[in-house]
Amino acid sequence: MRLRITFSKTGALRYIGHLDLNTIWERAARRAELPLAYTQGFHPQPKMKFASALPLGFSSRCEMVDVWINEDVDLSSLSTPLQNMMPAGIGILSIQSVDERAPALQTQIRSAEYEVVVTEAMDKVHLKQKIEEVMASAFLPRQRRGKSYDLRPLIEKLELTAKDQIHMRLSAREGATGRPEEVLSVLEIPIEQVSIERIGLIFQN
C-alpha cells in the first residue's frame, strides 16, 4: 500500500534540514508501528519519497511524502497515532492511498507557492515598484554558487497581497527551481527580516 501524506512543518522543525526530516519520518513511523516496507539490498531503507526538499528556515503547510507499507491499513485510524508520534512542528494534514505505480511526486511537481511576511517596517511603495520592475523585466541575471543563471523565467507570479505579504509562485521543475531568497534579494529585502512559508505545491495535471 502506498500512502500519500500531506503535512505541515513549523516551529523548531523549521531548523531541521531535509535529510534529517527523512530520519524523523522513519522513526515516527516506527514509533507508530506502521508496517514500513523496506528497500532491497545490503542497507535496506524504508521506502519513503518526498515531493520536494524544503529549504532550512522555511515553514510549510503543504509538504508531501509517499510512504510504502507492507499491509493495507484503515486510513481513518492512521492519522491520530502518527500525529501523536511526531515531534512538535509536524502536523499531519491528510492521508490518502495512491496507486502503487503512480509516478513519483518529485517528477510531477511543477511549481511552488510561497508567502513571505516582512517582520520589519518596509517602504510599501518602493516594494510595489520593485515587484513591477521584476515582473516587467525580460532577464534577471543572478549568480549562485559561482554559476550565473536567469531568475526571471523561474518567477511565475509575484505580488504584494492586501495583507502586505509577498506572494510568489516559482518554478519547481527538476533542474529549474526558483528560490524565494533569490527573489527577495532582487527585491532588496534582507533575509533576516522575513518569515517564509511554503503554501502550495503545484503538480502536473
Added chain:
Amino acid sequence: MLEPKEIEARLEQILLKVERPGRYVGGEINSVIKDWNENQAKVALVFPDIYDIGISNVGLKILYDQINQREDALAERAYAPWPDMEARLRERGIPLYSLESKHALRSFDLIGFSLPYETLYTNTLNILDLAGIPVRSSERGESDPIIIAGGHAATNPEPMHAFIDAFVIGEGEEVIHEIINVILTMRGSRKSAPEEHSAGGARFRPRKGAGRYAQSARATQPAPNSIRNDILKALAKIPGVYVPKYYKVHYMDDGTVARVESLMDGIANPVLKRIVAQLPPPPTRFIVPNIEVVHNRVSVEIMRGCTRGCRFCQAGMITRPVRERSVDEIVEAAEAAIRATGFEELALISLSSSNFSYVVELVNKVSERFKGRKLTISLPSLRIESVSIDLMDKLREHYSGGFTLAPEAATERMRRIINKFIPDEDIINTTREIYRRGWTTIKLYFMIGHPSETLEDVQAIADLCKRVISEGRKVAGMKVKLHAGVSTFVPKPQTPFQWVSVDTRESILAKQKLLKHELKDRNIKLSWTEPEDTLLEAWLTRGDRRMAEVIYSAWKNGTKFDAWNEHRKIQAWLEAFAQQGLDPAFYTHRPRRADEVFPWDHISAAVRKNFLFQDFRQSLEGKIRVDCRLNCFACGILPTFANVRRENPGETWKCPEVKSPAHNKQIPVINHQLPMAGD
C-alpha cells in the same frame, strides 16, 4: 534577566546563520517540558560538549528522568554551543539557555555538569561564562545557581575545585534527590532575598574581544550567613557530596600534598562515593534528536562495575561493586525503549560484556525478540575467545559493523604487568575464526606507554597485527582488514598505576614512529593518540588544586573543546602553566614516593589505597590476579558497604555475601594507612 520569549526572538535572528541550527532549538520526542512555576526546584543538566555528542549521554538521561519524575522539580538540558553559535550568542547578548523552555541557565536553582572526561573542563568554564554566571565559585552570589558536577572525572575533583560548588562522588541516582531536597527546603528565603547584582538583562554582557569577566569586577563573595552558604553547608553534609571550600589542602615543601583538613564539623574526610544497592530500572524514554548525532541509539546498561581488575582501567576500579540486571529486565527495557524512540540501534553496554553472568541467555533472548526487525544490536567489550564469536554470530542479522577486541598489550610480560592476560594463540585463533566466519574487518585496541614498556613491547604489537592479518588471509583471502587503534596510557587516579609516570613525549613519538613504519600493509589501518592529547589528559586528571588556575588561564588563552583535534591548543596550555609558575612535568613525569599523599586521597571510591599499592607491587613482579568473582582480593568495597551487601543478598552483586550481623554500626570505612615501599 532575559525572558524565554526574548531569547527565542533573538534566536530567530541568528539560527539560520549557524551550522546545524537544529542543535539549538530543542523540541525532541521524549524531552520533558513542565510548567515553570514558583514551587519547583529547577535543574539544568549540562553536557559540556556539543549537542551531537552530549545528547546520547546515558548518565544525564538517568538524572533527567529521576528529576522529572518528581512533582516538585524539573530538569531541562543544555550543551556547549559550537564556536560559530557562541560568537552569535555573545554578539547578540543571548545568555546560554535550556533547550526545553528557553530559560536562561541563570534562572535555574541548580546546574549539574556531567564530567565523564577531563577535556571538558575548559568548556565548563566557557558555559558558565556564556550563561552569565561567575566562573569562580567564590564570586557567585545569592542569585546565582548552585553549580554541581559529577562523573568519572570527579574521581579527582581538585583541578576544578575553584569552579564547581559541589561534586557528587560516585553514582547519582539517589543523591540527586537529597540535593534537590536541600534546595527546596533552604531556598525559600533565597527567593525573597534581594538581588545583590544589577537586575535584569544587564547582568549578561556580550564579550568584547577576549575580555571576559575580570576577577576584580566581581567582589561579590556572599556573606558567611547567606542562604547560598547555608545550602552549601547542608550539601557538604550529604554522604557522597564534596564541597571543596570546606576543605583546606596543606602542602609539603616539595609541592606534594601534606594533608587535607576539614574546615567544618560533620563533613566526611575522606568523602566516600555513593553507590546504589540495586540498579534502578533503566531509562527507556530516550530523547530522540531531530538531527543526525554521533550515537543514534538506545543504550541499556546490562551491568555496572567490572571484576577483571585491569590495572590501567579507572572505570574498573571506581565503579565497583559489580551489579547485574536480570535478562528479562534488559530485554523488556530494550523493547520499551525501541518502541518509545524508533531508534535503529540498540547498544547493550557494560565494561565487559563477556563477564555478564547470563550473556549467552541475553543474546539468545535479544536476537529472538528482535528477529526480522530492522535493528542494529551492538554488544561491545567482548573477551577474546571463541564464545564471543558465537555471541556475535547470533546477532549477525542485527550487526553490520566489524568485530572489536582489546588485547591492550602484545607481550606476555606486558600483559602480566597490566593484568590483562591473553595468550597470543588465543588472539590468533579467535581472530582467524572471526575472519573465517565472514567478518572482513577486525578492530584491535592496544595501548602504548604502559609502565616499564620498551620498544620490544611495541614491536610485538606490530608483529601481532601482521600475524593476525596473515592468518586471516589464509582462511578468508586478501580482503581481510585490520584496524589497530593504539592509544597511549594515562595513569589515572584511584588505580594501581597512580604511582606511575606518564611516558615522555619523545618516547611516545619514537614508539608511534616504529608502529607507523612497521604497519604499512594497505589492509592494516593504524590510528593513534597525539602525545599532546595524552599529556593534557594526564595533567588534568592528576592535577591538584593549583591546576585550577592553569585551567582558568588556559581558558582565558582561548582553549575550549580540548577533546577535538581541530581545537587542540597545546601552546595555550603550556603558556597557562608558565603564567602560573607551575611545571607540567611535576604532575606527569616525576617519580612518586610510595607514601606520597595524592591530591585525590581525600576522595574515596571505596577501593583501599593499600589494595591499590599491593596490586601495583604485584604488577612490578609480573603477578597476575584472576577475575575477582573467582577470588575476592579484599579491595575494600565489602567492608565499606558491608551493610548494603547484607541487605541485598544473592546474585545481583558479584562480591561474596556478607551474612554475619553487623557487630558495630560504625563501619571502619576506609583504611587510610599509607602504604610503605616494603609493604
